[in-house]
Amino acid sequence: MRFFSDNAASVCPEVMAALGRANSPDTAYDGDALSASLDGAFSDLFGTQVAALWVSSGTAANALALAAMVQSHQAVICHADAHIQADECGAPEFYTGGAKLMLASGVGAKLDPAGLEALAASVRNDVHQTQPAAVSITNATEYGLVYTPDEVAAIGEAAKRRGLGLHMDGARFANAVATLGCSPADLTWRAGVDALSFGFIKNGGMSAEALLFFRPELAQATRYRRKRAGHLLSKGRYLAAQLLAMLDGDLWLENARAANAAAQKLASAAPQRLAYPVEANEVFLNVTEDEAARLRALGFDFYDWGPGEIRLVTSWDQQGDDLDRLASAIAAL
Amino acid sequence: MRFFSDNAASVCPEVMAALGRANSPDTAYDGDALSASLDGAFSDLFGTQVAALWVSSGTAANALALAAMVQSHQAVICHADAHIQADECGAPEFYTGGAKLMLASGVGAKLDPAGLEALAASVRNDVHQTQPAAVSITNATEYGLVYTPDEVAAIGEAAKRRGLGLHMDGARFANAVATLGCSPADLTWRAGVDALSFGFIKNGGMSAEALLFFRPELAQATRYRRKRAGHLLSKGRYLAAQLLAMLDGDLWLENARAANAAAQKLASAAPQRLAYPVEANEVFLNVTEDEAARLRALGFDFYDWGPGEIRLVTSWDQQGDDLDRLASAIAAL
Amino acid sequence: MRFFSDNAASVCPEVMAALGRANSPDTAYDGDALSASLDGAFSDLFGTQVAALWVSSGTAANALALAAMVQSHQAVICHADAHIQADECGAPEFYTGGAKLMLASGVGAKLDPAGLEALAASVRNDVHQTQPAAVSITNATEYGLVYTPDEVAAIGEAAKRRGLGLHMDGARFANAVATLGCSPADLTWRAGVDALSFGFIKNGGMSAEALLFFRPELAQATRYRRKRAGHLLSKGRYLAAQLLAMLDGDLWLENARAANAAAQKLASAAPQRLAYPVEANEVFLNVTEDEAARLRALGFDFYDWGPGEIRLVTSWDQQGDDLDRLASAIAAL
């Protein structure tokens, strides 16, 4: 019973069906009708003009977004636990041509405006130091916390004051929106976000993420960089189809709600063990090595997350039985 | 009726079915059982030990292959019409950190050993010039010609004499093998090829190409570079599934034969108009502007390829009726 | 007797004296008084506002200039024999993050507007091809030819029509101006040049070249890139001193005239052997292998330049006796 990662989840049936429907000849790359409809579909969802590009991984989305805002002699401010720093093998450095990541601290991988300001202020304004050009936050964070629209807006204001772009890594953006019940607009461009990596793969998709620019002019050079990076897939319609299927009828929200609810069920089994509040679909528990071993002996798979801590991730397709059994097992520890 | 590109073709049913079968939770990235079986499957096909990595585009496969063989201060020798030079927006330069492409000429985008040798010999052996470190050839070429095993071997020998790696862009490798009736081994590692971009997407796949290293040690750093480039997809099993489905029962060969046969039908409609011999699934015809317009008026779509020349590409799924009509229309010009 | 290269020449006494005068403590990097006076000194010489940066090699000047105008997914148009292509081990690719050089032909390494236009027009305006963003010409060229102000202006207009920046590699700019008798302004910004690598080292300097931006805003990011490349020397005043000494009393022109006159003396010794008109300080002669050997036996050192051709380069400090002897020896062949 897998609680390793939402990347381990299956693809939801609506997406599989959409792939079948898309399966006929059409123009290559992003010249097909489905790809052409993405700008409109995401503009509708966000209530503003959006430039939308499909890519096949969140890492590519993040790195392309940053490359649109940061030159090689500049820097990105992010949390030390951010995926772009800790889990992408230097993708931002690769795509930006060697920009630096400046690492902030903060509980649960959350950046706060004061920390951002302090970090930016620590840079001398001379040519000997790389100057920050963008901020990147993850929502929901790598520890399953969410930034509220107000929290994003506070960071957005701090960024704008210093002329920094703002990127949101939304690998679990759907989970954040599902928790907050806010509009996607309030959580992004209205709060100062310039580019969003909108994740679909962890949430029931197969191989398509959306890279959204709320300042559409940033998309122009990005289209070249996407090609240059090998991310302009030749049969792009199969990626567009996935995204459109997830937007249709707000499937993306529905799936995220299911994953979030599953996490809540686990959280409620042992609230006293929670290392962080559970605000999305990740549950971090304080357990001893022995307790972790007992859970594994029962057939549950998950990652150790530092000494005395484990990570459980729930998915849109989590089986109720598995969940119930894990919840009981946790409660019984 | 689309004769633009084999990228416009649909995905073959066996691949779609394989995606369905793969659709259950499994380990993320390339930790799943299907991905783990790729080395073995390709090693069987090629009769030698192969390191096989899935990637989602031919451009990524090519650029990763070259980055494994060429340092940033070195160069790649290729034909001026090679896809890596003319159609990848500088992907090799991006992945190698700025290596140079040295451009050879030759009819039909074919490189010959003498041209290769002449180009390599033109470089002064000093630090003022980038030194070639690899050769890249495309088989079948961008003009639909094939290199025979002997032709590849001659290039392989010329490369080895100078200590250059040899990469084959096999976006249409299946078409070449289908035409030649040779073994995949004879056309690659036995002829000196170190790395092969083995294309499946144009040939009925959806979003998976195979990057094969016949010197498996080259794969080691490539795994990091793949991640860093955003090409380590989180649900990799859906890529592995496509490749395995294409290998199964030699579907890759069967599809290629169908596309090749369709091209032969077009070629035989007007042999006197052929700009190049038709050895794979591309047909270049000498037609006047007026003739091209007449074909388009009949509903056929294709690219102009320089003045007085058009390109027709056939696919695994080319409809017989369309083909017959186009063949007749060409014959009637 | 060295006719290898003007890089082999000595440093002129005025520059040595200036180094001595500069030899006292002052602010590091480019914060000293001499460095601060460069913008003014070059603005005076060119009759317009110039941003002037010292660097320690022409390669650095060229690469920084191109990086200011060309993004990594774009391209530079230059001659196939341009120094930036043939003699800098890929420096433009390094500094631009992997931009492509598009190579034009033309007699004597000279680019012409039609060739430039044809090359630019050969690029499809889509994301699959790197799009040209700048043109680079060398004046005097690698074969000792000069572009007149009108010729530069014609290229400048062609560039502007396509939105391309224009860079001039002026490693031998002084020699060109000396030959043409024109104003530096007419040969550069008035003719559409955006950035000039103004060479001093071959012309009597020791280790300082000037990188000039006629669109001063291009200098802003360049200052960071210069530091990042290790070219912001910590005792910059010794570079500024060299440049100022060369500007003083038009020493740069005087030295260039001496080198040019020496070349003319060699040229007039055997006008029928000239492979190219001698318009600067380089002389290319058609001689047999045997003739070349006889010259060498007399103690003259020079490069072979392809079969049946040798290159002789004269310097500001060429000894009259050496010159006379070589002229006689050539005439006597």
Added chain:
Amino acid sequence: MRFFSDNAASVCPEVMAALGRANSPDTAYDGDALSASLDGAFSDLFGTQVAALWVSSGTAANALALAAMVQSHQAVICHADAHIQADECGAPEFYTGGAKLMLASGVGAKLDPAGLEALAASVRNDVHQTQPAAVSITNATEYGLVYTPDEVAAIGEAAKRRGLGLHMDGARFANAVATLGCSPADLTWRAGVDALSFGFIKNGGMSAEALLFFRPELAQATRYRRKRAGHLLSKGRYLAAQLLAMLDGDLWLENARAANAAAQKLASAAPQRLAYPVEANEVFLNVTEDEAARLRALGFDFYDWGPGEIRLVTSWDQQGDDLDRLASAIAAL
């Protein structure tokens, strides 16, 4: 009276004289006799075979050294206050093609084996994280502390255990050797150092640093990278001459001893105010803002170094009168 930086110091007369002696025509780049003698001169000094390259800045030396040991998808471990991290505008990232710097802490910018080990151990051994490939330490450190041979050896052993290269930024290597009284060999290759940036500019040179490889094979590709970076100066003999003049009669040690002695004089004026032990030529003092202002009012120039701290740097050419006055002023605060 400048106590800003040893970069502000003048060039010592022996170096000026050497430039004069070198001033005659010779082969360009590094083909001259002086450049050719560097390997031998440094091999003699270090008692082992050394490959020695001149470069014109410490930043270039550092970045080239790291690029020889670290691939773009890897990482360098260094102190958070290391010059390569804090003062080179991302040069290591530029030269390595985007490698990451992993930052350790430690008093006075000193790295210790335990910190190094902890940092290296924090990296998961998978493709999602950049893997460290080298360690870089600065000796003397940015805070004027020295590593003893034993301390370097302990770091060298920790590095070797993990297969990491070891680079020493020796911008003030001379000062460290002068303080320690040890042999250059004991402080470098015998302690596991693979590459040394041996600084001469702060110590009386003008524009030449030495990049030394104790594993000479690392120099091979570096020669290309140096050219590619624009650091193969065309009149290299003027750089070689500086280095040779500094080695001659151990001038480098003599100058360093003078600078160190000057620092000791300042330190002894107010031992209770020292923020760090004074082990080289930098003095960090705890003073109030008011006290700093009083020193400045007396004509002394220096940097503030965080709240309540100032940095005084002494040079080989520090005037005794200035020193005495500053020492008195400090004592009188």
